[in-house]
Amino acid sequence: MTGGNPFATALELILERDPVLVGIVGLSLQVSLTAVAIAAVLALPLGAVVALFRFPGRGIVVAGLNALMGLPPVVAGLMVYLLLSRAGPLGSWGLLFTPTAMVIAQTLLVFPIIAALSRQVVEDLWEEYSEQLRSLGASRLRAIPTLLWDARFSLLTGVLAGFGRASAEVGAVLIVGGNIDGVTRVMTTAIALETSRGDLPLALGLGIVLLLLVMLVNSAAHLVSEQAKRRLG
Amino acid sequence: MASWSGRGIAVSCRRVFKETLNYSHANAGVRIIQRFLNAVRAAAVAGLLVLFGGPGMIGPAIADASHITLASTTSIEQSGLFRHLVPMFREETGIDVRVVAVGTGQAFAMARAGDADVLLVHDRDGEERFLAEGYGSDRRDIMHNDFIILGPESDPAGVREAESAIDALQRIAVAEAAFASRGDDSGTHRAERRLWEEVGITPSGRWYRELGSGMGSTLNTAAGMDAYVLSDRASWLSFRNRQALRILFQDDDALLNPYASLRIDRDRHPHLKHELAARWHDWLISGAGQAAIADFVIDGEQPFVPATKP
Numbered sequence: 001m002t003g004g005n006p007f008a009t010a011l012e013l014i015l016e017r018d019p020v021l022v023g024i025v026g027l028s029l030q031v032s033l034t035a036v037a038i039a040a041v042l043a044l045p046l047g048a049v050v051a052l053f054r055f056p057g058r059g060i061v062v063a064g065l066n067a068l069m070g071l072p073p074v075v076a077g078l079m080v081y082l083l084l085s086r087a088g089p090l091g092s093w094g095l096l097f098t099p100t101a102m103v104i105a106q107t108l109l110v111f112p113i114i115a116a117l118s119r120q121v122v123e124d125l126w127e128e129y130s131e132q133l134r135s136l137g138a139s140r141l142r143a144i145p146t147l148l149w150d151a152r153f154s155l156l157t158g159v160l161a162g163f164g165r166a167s168a169e170v171g172a173v174l175i176v177g178g179n180i181d182g183v184t185r186v187m188t189t190a191i192a193l194e195t196s197r198g199d200l201p202l203a204l205g206l207g208i209v210l211l212l213l214v215m216l217v218n219s220a221a222h223l224v225s226e227q228a229k230r231r232l233g
Numbered sequence: 234m235a236s237w238s239g240r241g242i243a244v245s246c247r248r249v250f251k252e253t254l255n256y257s258h259a260n261a262g263v264r265i266i267q268r269f270l271n272a273v274r275a276a277a278v279a280g281l282l283v284l285f286g287g288p289g290m291i292g293p294a295i296a297d298a299s300h301i302t303l304a305s306t307t308s309i310e311q312s313g314l315f316r317h318l319v320p321m322f323r324e325e326t327g328i329d330v331r332v333v334a335v336g337t338g339q340a341f342a343m344a345r346a347g348d349a350d351v352l353l354v355h356d357r358d359g360e361e362r363f364l365a366e367g368y369g370s371d372r373r374d375i376m377h378n379d380f381i382i383l384g385p386e387s388d389p390a391g392v393r394e395a396e397s398a399i400d401a402l403q404r405i406a407v408a409e410a411a412f413a414s415r416g417d418d419s420g421t422h423r424a425e426r427r428l429w430e431e432v433g434i435t436p437s438g439r440w441y442r443e444l445g446s447g448m449g450s451t452l453n454t455a456a457g458m459d460a461y462v463l464s465d466r467a468s469w470l471s472f473r474n475r476q477a478l479r480i481l482f483q484d485d486d487a488l489l490n491p492y493a494s495l496r497i498d499r500d501r502h503p504h505l506k507h508e509l510a511a512r513w514h515d516w517l518i519s520g521a522g523q524a525a526i527a528d529f530v531i532d533g534e535q536p537f538v539p540a541t542k543p
Binding site: 195 | 302307310315319331332333334345346347348447448449450452453471472473474475502504
């Protein structure tokens with residue numbers, strides 16, 4: 001699989017459709033998309049609640065969510081590792097070095113991004129339309145689904161940012177997944193491995209494949225939202 | 234985006250307004266919440282589908298309970314030896330071996346925490362300690378190779394003329410030539426520190442660079458900054474970014490690098506797969522395992538010598 005030119009290598013990798021690579025790509029997508037889906041289901045309503053309700057310590061929650069957007073993947077990985085290790089509190093679940101552990105770690109990374117961005121988006125919308133909604137008798141709680149639904153195109157960008165973080169990080173999945181060949185090896189850990197073996201063209205080739213993949217997911221999301229907008233308009 | 238959301242919210246407001254006229258407030262709220270719950274459910278179902286219904290990547294891994302977790306070193310992983318051995322073992326026994334490649338120090342830590350079923354490492358002192366502390370139950374020599382001292386072709390410290398490994402390191406220290414150390418408490422790093430101890434100096438200063446990375450990353454860095462570096466032969470043989478790095482010193486008994494397999498104590502960690510781990514452990518020292526190690530070749534060279542001659 002070694003070649004001189006990374007672009008030629010990338011093209012070769014794609015054309016060959018090597019089963020090992022297909023497996024790695026499939027696992028990358030599964031882990032990251034699952035993490036993003038779980039994080040979105042939890043973070044979107046949470047972001048909206050924080051946006052609409054005033055409670056003691058709200059400032060700390062907002063600042064905390066914003067700060068956690070910068071949570072280093074290695075730290076997230078380490079936390080999940082210590083949690084899932086046999087010596088840790090959830091050790092008996094036997095989840096260390098499984099794709100599930102990778103999903104948990106990436107969910108932890110993606111959650112603050114989606115929550116913080118959706119808080120901002122919903123808060124802005126609320127400021128603009130709170131009177132209108134209130135005059136119709138909608139309480140803050142009832143306004144949440146409406147606001148989330150109407151901000152869906154802006155929120156999609158937040159979700160895609162979360163996907164970008166999940167698919168790009170290597171620190172967390174390396175620690176909790178162990179980069180096991182055929183079980184927990186994903187694109188980023190494969191790239192790290194090939195780099196350390198000094199096979200730089202192959203590593204860069206894999207990097208190009210990963211970039212194309214992320215672009216593909218983003219374009220799909222873009223197309224879907226365009227379609228939806230057109231129908232709406 | 235903002236304008237879209239704006240128009241969307243106006244539509245929604247109208248919808249809420251209409252619903253408010255036609256039904257009661259409560260009714261409209263309930264419907265909206267129901268719609269939201271439906272969306273949540275759809276997202277959850279989609280998530281589960283992605284996780285379990287994908288192209289068969291995770292399904293078989295979860296269904297196949299017949300596997301063990303082997304904590305081993307980056308040097309063996311990078312050589313490609315496991316890709317050679319594991320399929321053979323799997324064919325014979327139906328047991329899959331999942332290799333987590335870390336530094337030897339971290340491998341011991343993993344095993345102490347009960348996260349590995351079996352070890353394959355290279356650090357005699359660490360292995361003795363692991364056994365003495367009661368974490369290991371059986372230790373067997375599996376194979377060995379040797380460490381080599383690499384450096385830039387120009388060889389500013391004159392390591393090519395060294396008479397021994399100790400002499401070679403002494404020359405590097407005297408010349409204060411750049412030296413890249415693993416610095417990660419791996420087997421290779423521990424071997425390097427033992428050598429410096431024998432030289433009788435504690436390396437420090439700008440020329441001694443502790444990288445804290447695996448073997449391959451250290452080789453990449455050493456090649457990039459024309460530094461001397463201690464490497465195991467297998468990692469070097471499979472390394473593709475050599476640039477000006479060359480083997481400058483080799484063949485000294487002090488550079489022997491023996492690998493051993495260690496089983497984990499049953500009483501310490503009863504949850505581990507001791508039966509399966511024992512079969513891997515025994516296979517490695519069996520005729521078939523030893524022959525498989527001897528058969529492994531990179532670029533016409535045999536990176537690992539089995540402990541017993543088949």
